[in-house]
Amino acid sequence: MSEPEARCAATVRVVLPAHLKNLARVQGEVALRVGSERDAITRQAVLDALESAYPVLRGTIRDHVTGRRRAFVRFYACEQDLSNEPPDVPLPTAVIAGTEPFLIVGAMAGG
């Protein structure tokens, strides 16, 4: 079986934190069609697709203006912390293949 290409359309599984699930009125994972022959499947592409499908999430994960990750939001996949990876780096192969989800997590802080 060949590895999925970063430059092709794929369905990416996204797990939202509980507050954002409530806000987007979804349960369980969100499946997003991401990427094309021209555009790689990156964190930025996934978040663009997520915000396009659920506009209410705009501004809750990354800043409206700068696009920077909000300080207490983290990104994980395949047991790796991807939070500080550049947003235009292709996501892990397993995420692109749909065997692993892309996790958006509220950082542990406060009460």
Add this chain to the structure above:
Amino acid sequence: MTRVRVLAGTRKGAFVLTSDGNRAKWHVSGPHFGGWEIYHMKGSPADPDRIYASQNTGWFGQLVQRSDDGGATWQAVGNEFSYATEPGTHLWYDGTPRPWEFKRVWHLEPSPADPDLAYAGVEDAALFKTSDGGASWTELTGLRTHESGPGWQPGAGGMCLHTIILDPVHAGRMFTAISAAGTFRSDDDGQTWRPVNRGLHSEGTLPEDEPEVGFCVHHVEMHPARPDTLYMQKHWDVMRSDDAGETWREVSGDLPTDFGFPIGVHAHEPDTIYVVPITSDSLHYPPDGKLRVYRSRCGGNEWEPLTRGLPQENCYVNVYRDAMAIDSLEKCGVYFGTTGGQVYASADAGDTWEPIVRDLPAVLSVEVQTLP
């Protein structure tokens, strides 16, 4: 029959408390937006079923929710609060310049005439306006870009624009208050602003005798029938202006302490006002563990404690600046919420009190709507 709807914003969600005109039995709805801080909720005078709510967490930032059915259901509306011009800097606590940065919406003020028009006061201090029911927000830049702006400093709670008053008589006049810059007035619908702080003092902290800005105003209220009179609870001092903010004089009088956060005005008696004295700026709880609202029937200076139904021992809660509200029934009701999660109501203008609820999360704001 007339009803009242109390909107309580708390540290962990929103609650809608409703009662008939007797205000004896209450129905509690909530938490709405559980787990989120609700800094403020306010209904539109033009359409009481239209309610705006400010929803925020440190994790996921700012949202604005809107209800069109009196708080039964909600929809998130626009949450982009972008400064319209180069933000520039204000002063940080240590006196160094710090870039303006949006953090949260402290106060929402719907228009009395148009349910789709509302103003938002935000931290770092700026004023925004929506004309489409909250779908989009545009900054009225004249306030933030006032020439005194680079000298503004935050209060302990942040550099928040927490008070917005729309003058019901003088067209185009509005007031805002910023902690710890002071009070500002516009006479052109918010396009241009000037500080109106003459007579305020912050002894020991300001190098000039009469600086234009630099005052930790906690809250300002106006009675709509007497729009030139403003009442202010400052960090210390209860103040009054009878010339639309041009000059202020102290009316703390015989209060046990003049530190506090909220101030309220009776619905039918413009000279009857309410405060909740707090021990000091370092002890944010009532003196002697006794929760007392103080009422003046002569616009200040002479105050009476209102204690019936309020805890008079072992009470160490605070009452935040936007956590007092007054309904407009004939015998007007007074409401306030505490950091201990109680919302107290008086159906007789403060003579007696009862808790509507006792165990909410810390109450950040209380508003009330008088409904037909």
